[in-house]
Amino acid sequence: MNARGRQRTDSTHVLGAVRSLNRLECVxxxxxxxxxxxxxAAPxxxxxxxxxAWLERYDRRAGDHDVPQGEAKRRAHAEQIGRDGHQLLAAIMAPGAPIWLRQIPxxxxLRQAWLQNFSIIGDDPAAGPEATPxxxxxxxxxxFPPSLLMVASPYDPQVHYAKKQSTIWIGxxxxxxxxxxxxxxxxxxxVETTPAPVVDRDALEDIHEALEAKGLLPDTHLVDAGYVAADQLVASRRKGVTLLGPAPKDYQWQARSGEGFTVQDFLLxxxxxxxxxPARRESRSWGPDYHQGRTAFKVRFSTSDCRPCPLKRQCTRSARRLLTLRPREEHETLEAARTREAQPTFARDYRQRAGIEGTISAGVRVLHLRRSRYIGLAKTHLQHVLTAAAMNLIRLGAWFADTPLARTRQSAFTKLMMAPIPA
Ligand code: SF4
Incomplete structure (x- = not known):
């Protein structure tokens, strides 16, 4: 295998091996x-x-009981469950209770889920001396806490709720x-297995570290837009990897309109x-800022320059122009990636990425990659590693048997339209 060649990555969702629960069912x-x-453990x-009364309420699984209809009744039902859980937790935390009860997973x-789903608003005066809240x-x-922390199922605490475009899943x-x-x-x-809410770009560093540890870092890494961010472009380059994928777009109105001044129109x-x-005015201030969790710079122009400026309509809808800049290395790397994307060679080089979708499709259809058979991240990852090993064996078998790679299927209509017109 050519360790410094080209590689491509893509991800897909994996359903946990547990029933999907809504929030009420989950508590x-x-x-x-x-x-x-x-x-x-402690009968x-x-x-x-x-x-x-708990026997009636908790003898069968959630969903087998009738849940009251209507917002107010559902809320009252949920709060009854909340009181029951707090009553149990209070008994477990009471001074005379065995300490080890608290250590039962x-x-x-239960303690985590109750913190996440219920607020305590006082003591229940009707509950007597052993007041439950x-x-x-x-x-x-x-x-609510981020979904990475939210308990989604008591039967696999490592599955979490996630949403990507129109796909919603727990796993x-x-x-x-x-x-x-x-x-x-x-x-x-x-193969990298992560909790469901981890976005693709946040998995990239671990993927590169793992490839580096195996001596398999590529020269060029083809990925979709979900993996490409300014900091990832910089981190990849420091490892000697060219991250090739669509760069994040500039979504400010100046860029979207196609007529406004974007940051590229300013000399930095x-x-x-x-x-x-563009009107040859210098900025008034340049200071650090914390933007979307990352250090950035805010660059402000002067109101006295901007208000009377004849170019203001193309530049800002506020009293003065404000630029938000990333750290220099990230800014320049991102701009270079956007310039590269505009070159005709980009589409040709990037076309190779599409093959990873076929790999994922084969893993899903043939080896059920998208459904975990096991509880917990570690075992689910092991399943994925074994799936990948099986796919590699199949591919090596095909390679040694000189079986050509399957071509991307085309519909009858596409074939017809792409075929040369008979003379
Ligand atoms: S509006 Fe302000 S920042 Fe924009 S071009 Fe005019 S003077 Fe320069």
Whole structure:
């Protein structure tokens, strides 16, 4: 295998090996799971502390009970579950309770899920001396933790909810990387399994580190737009890898209109920390800023320059122009990637990336890549590694048997329209 050749990567969603639960079902199941764990680990303790009413509420799985219809009734139902969970947690945390009860994984998960889904708004005066708190079912207005932290199922704490375009799922994500040089078999060089909410670009560093550890870093890495960000372009280049994919677009109105002044229209003097605008005016201030979790610079022009400026209509809709710049290396690398994308050679070089979609499709259709058979990230990853190994064996077999690579299928209509017109 040519370690410094070209490789390509793409990802797909993986459904966890657990039932998808909505939020109400998830808290119900989390409490059921904790009760079942305690019934096995501490039956005598639970018999004393369990409310007899819980048998009716938690004897069957969520979904088998009738859930009240209507917003107010559903909320009251959820808050009853919230009170039950808090009552159980209060008994577990009470001074006389065995400490090890708190260390039961299902109990720890119950504690997390209750923090995430309920707010405590006071003590219930009707509950007597062993007061359980008054709880409120959290709403969108109150906000929730990021989905990477949110408990999505008590039966696999590592599955999480995620959404990518129109696909919504609970589970994981897998990234496949394969060689794509001409003249050799296309072999999968790395499999990365991540929690579902991890975006593609955040997986890239781990993929490169793993390839580097195996001595398999490519010269050129073909990826889709989801993997390309300014910081990833810089990090890849530092490793000697050219990241080839569509660069992030400039979505400001000036770029979208096609007539406004974008940052490319300004001269940037990084040493002096001054920007010069198309009207030859110098910026008033250049200071650090924290933009979308990354350090950036805010460059401001003067209102006294911008207000009377004859070019203002193309430049800003505010009293003065403001530029947001990334750190210099990222800015310049991103601009270079955008320039490269405009070259005719880019489309030709980038065409090779499409083959990874066929690899993912084969993994999904033949080896059920998109459905985890196991609980937990580690075992799901092992499944993916074995799937990739099987695909490599199939490919090597085809290579040694001189079986040509399958060509991308074309519809009858496409074939007709692409065929030369008979003379
Ligand atoms: S509006 Fe301000 S920043 Fe824009 S061209 Fe005119 S003077 Fe320069």
């Amino acid at each position: 119900t199941e989390t409490l059921r799971a904790a009760l079942n764990a305690l019934a096995s 005598e303790w639970l018999r004393v502390h369990a409310d007899p 299902a109990v720890e998960l 008054l709880v409120r079912w959290r709403t969108d207005q109150e906000g 994981y994500k897998v990234h496949l990387t394969e060689t794509c040089d001409e003249g050799g078999p296309h072999l999968i060089t790395h 003097d990084w040493e002096r920390e001054v920007a010069i605008c």
